Amino acid sequence: MAEPPETEERKQKEKTEENIEIVPETAQDAKQPAGKPEESSLKPEDLIVGPLPVEELEFEERAKKLETVRKAEELKLAEENRKKEELQKEQERLQKLEEERLQKLEEERLQKLEEERLRKLEEERLQKLEEERALQAKREAEASVKSREVTPPETPPPIPESENLLLQGLVNLIQPALDIKMESKMYQIWIKGWDKAVQVHILNEGFMHVLIKDNQMKAAVGKAPREPDIAMEGEYETITNYLNGELDPILMFFDFILLRKMRLIKGLEIKLSSILNGNLVQQARILYRIDKILKLK
Amino acid sequence: MTFNPLTPAIRERGIRFFKAIENKSVTGLTAAQFFFRYFFQRLKLMFKGEPDKLDYIAKNSMNRKCVLAVKNLFQVTVFLKSFDEIPVSEIPDYKAPKLTFEDVWIVFGIIASDLTLMQAILDKKVKIDKLAELAMIFIPIESLNPKDRLAKVKDQDMELLGQILAELGF
Numbered sequence: 001m002a003e004p005p006e007t008e009e010r011k012q013k014e015k016t017e018e019n020i021e022i023v024p025e026t027a028q029d030a031k032q033p034a035g036k037p038e039e040s041s042l043k044p045e046d047l048i049v050g051p052l053p054v055e056e057l058e059f060e061e062r063a064k065k066l067e068t069v070r071k072a073e074e075l076k077l078a079e080e081n082r083k084k085e086e087l088q089k090e091q092e093r094l095q096k097l098e099e100e101r102l103q104k105l106e107e108e109r110l111q112k113l114e115e116e117r118l119r120k121l122e123e124e125r126l127q128k129l130e131e132e133r134a135l136q137a138k139r140e141a142e143a144s145v146k147s148r149e150v151t152p153p154e155t156p157p158p159i160p161e162s163e164n165l166l167l168q169g170l171v172n173l174i175q176p177a178l179d180i181k182m183e184s185k186m187y188q189i190w191i192k193g194w195d196k197a198v199q200v201h202i203l204n205e206g207f208m209h210v211l212i213k214d215n216q217m218k219a220a221v222g223k224a225p226r227e228p229d230i231a232m233e234g235e236y237e238t239i240t241n242y243l244n245g246e247l248d249p250i251l252m253f254f255d256f257i258l259l260r261k262m263r264l265i266k267g268l269e270i271k272l273s274s275i276l277n278g279n280l281v282q283q284a285r286i287l288y289r290i291d292k293i294l295k296l297k
Numbered sequence: 298m299t300f301n302p303l304t305p306a307i308r309e310r311g312i313r314f315f316k317a318i319e320n321k322s323v324t325g326l327t328a329a330q331f332f333f334r335y336f337f338q339r340l341k342l343m344f345k346g347e348p349d350k351l352d353y354i355a356k357n358s359m360n361r362k363c364v365l366a367v368k369n370l371f372q373v374t375v376f377l378k379s380f381d382e383i384p385v386s387e388i389p390d391y392k393a394p395k396l397t398f399e400d401v402w403i404v405f406g407i408i409a410s411d412l413t414l415m416q417a418i419l420d421k422k423v424k425i426d427k428l429a430e431l432a433m434i435f436i437p438i439e440s441l442n443p444k445d446r447l448a449k450v451k452d453q454d455m456e457l458l459g460q461i462l463a464e465l466g467f
Contacts, residue, residue, distance in 0.1 A: 129348055133349075165353070165437060165440035165441070166436060166437070166440065168439075168440040169432070169435070169436030169437060169438075169439040169440035170432065170436060172436075172439040172440060172442070173415075173432065173435075173436065173439060176413060176415040177415050177418075177419060180413075180415060180416055180419055181419070236429065237429040237430075238429075240428050240429035240432055241427070241428055241429050243428065244425055244428035244429075246426070246427070246428065296415070296418050296419065296425075296428070297418075297419070297421075
């Protein structure tokens, strides 16, 4: 009697299962009881079932070889790319350095040109000035010859500019001192109602004067515009040192009295009449105040 | 002796410099050189394009000696050779005119235009010996009325002062 196809199929399956050689991959797998195949992570299709066909092995080997070749090519390509990049970077760096060098050279060249231009301008300016000065000197010489021809011999020669400037400088030194002193109440009271002109003759230099009027003090170069109330005379050094209070008061007294270094030409009349009527005291008082006003102290 | 008022930044640097003079980290030689160098170099700015005036100053003010002193701090002799060359020596020259300042801040006050030299003299903060000779240095300059000119070159003046201070490390 023929068996049903189901039974035949089961038998076939059992035969196949008997032929399967289960190769345990790990010790754990080996120890695992055969009755619990579902706990294994391996699936039945993963199991090696008998020897692989030759074609498949060859295919795999070829694939592996191809893979190796591909990887080697990739590595080679990467290496080449890296070298190319490095070379490019180096070229860029060199190019940059060259550019910088050229730029620096260009800047230096421009700077030199600028310096040269400035030097030329300066030279031209100096030359021009020299020419102008020479021309001016020539003109002055001509003018002086003409003036000498025209002006009568009795006219006194004009005071040289340098001397006037020296006096102007002295005035410029005294005026700020007078301005500062005028801020003081004491000096304001002292000169209240005064109308006095003080004239100083600096020997070999010229005249300067101080006008005290309307509660103001003004120093200027030249003779006083009216008859001075007090007049002094002396050399530049003595007058300047006197203004600085460097002259000893006792010596100064003798200088005034004995008419030595500095002379008081006008301002103090030593007469018996002036002593008797008290004018001498009055004059001495004014002189004392003028002395304090003029001094840079 | 006229000066422009200082800008706040220059004033600050100037104060630092004068503090250094006060605590002696800057010598009297440097201080004197700073003062005279600034004073004479700014004349070149003020009289730019007027060589005759500069010649006049050089002729009258130069080749003279002057002693600059700050009480209890230093005393140096300055030789005015030219606008740019002003050698300073520590050896005092007793024949030369002398400017003695009560303290270093009086010098700063004058440079900063806080007070004038005349004010300082009248307040007895500055003593002058041999004014006649000293005036020979300053009078030719004063005679050219430098005050107005100085105001016109204020920016360049400050630049010059800043440059000199920078050269001294301040």
